[in-house]
Amino acid sequence: MSSIFIVEDDEKIRKELAIFLERYGYECDFSDDFKNIIDIALDSKPDIILLDINLPYFDGHHICREIRKVSNVPIIVVTSRDTDMDELMSINLGADDFVTKPYNSQILLARINSVLGRCSESSxxxxxxxxxxxxxxxxxxxxxxxxxxxxxxxxxxxxxxxxxxxxxxxxxxxxxxxxxxxxxxxxxxxxxxxxxxxxxxxxxxxxxxxxxxxxxxxxxxx
The missing domain is CATH 1.10.10.10 (Winged helix-like DNA-binding domain superfamily/Winged helix DNA-binding domain)
Incomplete structure (x- = not known):
């Protein structure tokens, strides 16, 4: 069973997403401690991270940059910020994909499966x-x-x-x-x-x- 760590500060979105993904066999984890979210996410040893950009303490770009310094865990940025610059910055910082809100849940699921498949082959x-x-x-x-x-x-x-x-x-x-x-x-x-x-x-x-x-x-x- 693949595990997903969700970095999302909106509790309603986070819970709904976790319920949806668990329905398809994924194990989901998350935390409200955004001050220490980088260490918490890495300690959970997920197979993939879903990362919002607008977050307390540190934005998603900072988190992505810091994670990439120590880990190659796949990261999909999932955010309401939909400018070309946000997407370009996310990819340049090492994100594997970029999905904008509101998203179709089935499309997000397909993106997760695709990234996990590519990363599994690459590794x-x-x-x-x-x-x-x-x-x-x-x-x-x-x-x-x-x-x-x-x-x-x-x-x-x-x-x-x-x-x-x-x-x-x-x-x-x-x-x-x-x-x-x-x-x-x-x-x-x-x-x-x-x-x-x-x-x-x-x-x-x-x-x-x-x-x-x-x-x-x-x-x-x-």
């Missing part, structure tokens, strides 16, 4: 290696000559699809499909930011120019 035990660069999907890390960097879920998926298709150009659309299944939810700049951060992490472990840009076509590792 499989298989290791990939190319020209000394080792991607460990079970640990969410990339290593080179004894040095290692932790990757976000999105960085992990990007590097995974590029190494699996080494020697071939992977289009931006194909990468976005790999990340979010549909590019309609992805700002084009979001992918650019993720690629840039991935390159910086590779550089920090001694790997330069690993991901090459093919202008107007996509990206390739050779």
């Amino acid at each position: 499989g035990s298989q290791k990939l290696e190319h020209v000394g660069v080792a991607l460990d999907r079970s640990k969410g890390t990339v290593g080179f000559e004894g040095r290692e960097e932790e990757l976000t879920k999105n960085e992990l998926r990007i590097l995974n699809v590029l190494i699996k298709n080494k020697g071939s150009i992977v289009s931006r659309n194909d990468i976005m499909d790999e990340l979010w299944q549909s590019d309609q939810f992805v700002d084009d700049n979001t992918l650019t930011v993720n690629i840039s951060r991935l390159r910086e992490k590779l550089k920090s472990i001694g790997v330069d120019d690993f991901i090459k840009t093919k202008r107007g076509q996509g990206y390739i590792v050779i």
Whole structure:
């Protein structure tokens, strides 16, 4: 049974959501202690976190950022703030998906199932290696000559699809499909930011120019 931690300060919404998700076999947990919500959420070791943005003490963007410093647990931002900037910021901070209120419960359920499915596949035990660069999907890390960097879920998926298709150009659309299944939810700049951060992490472990840009076509590792 997969577990979900709900970070939502509206008690009525939180309880209704928990009842709905438990009906579909999920185990739900939550807390009213928003001052310590980050530690409480992580201590519950959930399979996925549903995170509102407008919260007491800390907003959801701060919480997402802090969680991503120590954990790759899947996060879906569920909020009434529906601007493109809110969505872009959430994804750039490491959220796996973004859902706006009011939402269709069945659509939210489908998004949860989709994120859990993708993350389960990404965190499989298989290791990939190319020209000394080792991607460990079970640990969410990339290593080179004894040095290692932790990757976000999105960085992990990007590097995974590029190494699996080494020697071939992977289009931006194909990468976005790999990340979010549909590019309609992805700002084009979001992918650019993720690629840039991935390159910086590779550089920090001694790997330069690993991901090459093919202008107007996509990206390739050779």
